[in-house]
Amino acid sequence: MIQQYSGIQAYILRIRRRLHQIPEIGLNLPKTASFIQRELEALQIPYVLSERDSGIMAVIKGDYPGKTVAFRADMDALQLEEENTVDYCSLHKGYMHACGHDAHMAMLLGTARLLMTWRHSMHGTVRLIFQPGEETARGAALAIQDGFVDRVDAIFGLHIGTLFGKEIPCGQFVAARGCCMASYDHFILKVKGKSCHGSNPEKGIDPIQIAAHMILALQTIQTRELSGTTASVITVGKVTGGFEYNVIPDEVLIEGTTRALNEEVRVYLAERIRQIAEATAQTFGGTCETKILWGAPPVVNDLRMARLAADAIAELLGEEKVSMEMEAPCMAGEDFANYLGRVPGAFLYLSSSNPRKGTDRPHHSSGFNIDEEVLWEGAAAFDRIARKMLQR
Ligand SMILES: [Zn+2]
Numbered sequence: 001m002i003q004q005y006s007g008i009q010a011y012i013l014r015i016r017r018r019l020h021q022i023p024e025i026g027l028n029l030p031k032t033a034s035f036i037q038r039e040l041e042a043l044q045i046p047y048v049l050s051e052r053d054s055g056i057m058a059v060i061k062g063d064y065p066g067k068t069v070a071f072r073a074d075m076d077a078l079q080l081e082e083e084n085t086v087d088y089c090s091l092h093k094g095y096m097h098a099c100g101h102d103a104h105m106a107m108l109l110g111t112a113r114l115l116m117t118w119r120h121s122m123h124g125t126v127r128l129i130f131q132p133g134e135e136t137a138r139g140a141a142l143a144i145q146d147g148f149v150d151r152v153d154a155i156f157g158l159h160i161g162t163l164f165g166k167e168i169p170c171g172q173f174v175a176a177r178g179c180c181m182a183s184y185d186h187f188i189l190k191v192k193g194k195s196c197h198g199s200n201p202e203k204g205i206d207p208i209q210i211a212a213h214m215i216l217a218l219q220t221i222q223t224r225e226l227s228g229t230t231a232s233v234i235t236v237g238k239v240t241g242g243f244e245y246n247v248i249p250d251e252v253l254i255e256g257t258t259r260a261l262n263e264e265v266r267v268y269l270a271e272r273i274r275q276i277a278e279a280t281a282q283t284f285g286g287t288c289e290t291k292i293l294w295g296a297p298p299v300v301n302d303l304r305m306a307r308l309a310a311d312a313i314a315e316l317l318g319e320e321k322v323s324m325e326m327e328a329p330c331m332a333g334e335d336f337a338n339y340l341g342r343v344p345g346a347f348l349y350l351s352s353s354n355p356r357k358g359t360d361r362p363h364h365s366s367g368f369n370i371d372e373e374v375l376w377e378g379a380a381a382f383d384r385i386a387r388k389m390l391q392r
């Protein structure tokens, strides 16, 4: 660790562990939000609150006019029982910070502390956006509606963990050129048949049988309609229907997610799911109601901003610690994409994958954890990016 950051590292680690103990999900995170507010007050940083959710925008204004740069941390956790046995385990039973958002908030507070040390020579303004509801893909869109990125010249976000590949060495950054993560959308198919006794199927219409055909047919969108090199994912993750082994029910509910790396494929998947589902239901005498809950578009970095971030990190840690290449984009999604649709910026990745410490587990698993040694790097990287943009 670079000596000058040892104080920040200790601060971030303490904050991260406290946030890890109070995971909350969704858009309303009262304990998390008041914790962040208290820390901002202690640092004497003014902030505004969202009127509809737990979003917070802190503002650090330099002494001179200039550009506005935003940094964003997501705040929400997951509904998951923590398996880790560390002494800072979740105190909220059934909830867990299993995606590293506790670390994101702590690192952003670390950035805030670093920024405060040079704000008298800062030309411009930094906004620190604490955003709830990332996992549900709602938070970023609401933060935009709240005006948090109005008149912002550039925005940066970061994800810690194993997201871009657990083989990427711990402490290494990726500032990808172009697309680095997929879109994520949610489809719901309500398949309707007609209930009857299982012994006389000819008297009803079997939605379970229709659903089975549908689930298989949906997979042919990828294998028969899109080229072999077009990245996409269609996953059915939930099927609900029936209540008795010898009764044909009225209805089956199918839910799934789609992923794509561009808008055209994203819309195509949704359209074809709707057509195939409705036509399949009709073929067998049933009906299907399709609902597409649009999530977030693919995460596409602005090349100039990705390069600026990579340069800042290289100056901080050395060229070998940051790469602008990735083997393939990650098919997970991030609602940070919504900001990038409005403001040029970049979404960075910081690996905390360390097999020796068992922090190479996948995100959203009950044993997920991070190698805390890298926390200072995230805060220092944001600070360096801000300096590059706002210091003369
Ligand atoms: Zn997540």
Ligand SMILES: [Zn+2]
Pocket (backbone or CB within 6 Å): 099, 100, 101, 134, 159
């Ligand atoms: Zn996440």
